[in-house]
Amino acid sequence: MQDSQPTQDASIAATLYWDPDRGLSVGRTTVRVRYAETDRMGITYNAHYLTWFEIGRTEFMRSAGFPYREVEEKGYNLPLVGAEFRLPASVGYDDVLFIETWVERVRTRMVTFAYRVLHDGRVAASGTTTHACVRASDGRSGNLPDWLQKKLRQLTA
Template sequence: MTVLESRSEVRVRYAETDAMGVAHHANYPVWFEVGRTDLMRQLGLPYTEVEARGYYLMLSGLSVEYRRAARYDDHLMLTTRVGQVRSRTLTFTYELRRGDELVATGETRHIATDKNYRPARLPGDVMEALTGGADG
């Protein structure tokens, strides 16, 4: 199976830090969303298009492992990968680094729903894009 990934640059902004200049833990899921959005766009599946076709990729789970503190004005690189893809669910994994130093890892789990929030099967072309053409 092809590894599908994207890289997104993150610069820690002052507003994202506490009084000690350390990035607040609540920012990491926001940064993960940046990576996920970039990856989806790279795959030719911008969220706007997926939603226009009548689907939501609702968040059903989130985990973050904090390894090192990110600080004000740090230049970070976020690698986002497509994890497991099923007909109605998918995962993304994240690795956030400052140079060679691992800052955090994480995972988000999503369920595909229709506009009425009922679980829905993803269309074949969406599944193909998310799996790199492999059987999902």
């Protein structure tokens, strides 16, 4: 018998949809809180939200047609240069979460992604991560390549 509940593994892919209220494309990824992600009180330890943001961002990019691996293969990296998040509600072991991810801002050299982590219809976390463009060949910062800027901007218009 198959478990009908979503699981957290590599086979999970984001669904990508247009949100008319926000006027942009949003990725939605499902994860389940693992025991190892909780603290002694049974509450998710705060650093794991950044991991879930990464899962959301990675699956969002993949479902939008430009997986992060492709960005790297074309000679670019997008290292994290800033992050902030709020945790208005706690989540615990075995809770099913929905990570919403979207492009908040595209600049010449950076991109900012925004996130909401939902549980039982409420926002458990929200935040942003900002990523700079770095050329893999020499490790120096540079402009986002035109093809990547175009793809990112298409998700916000």
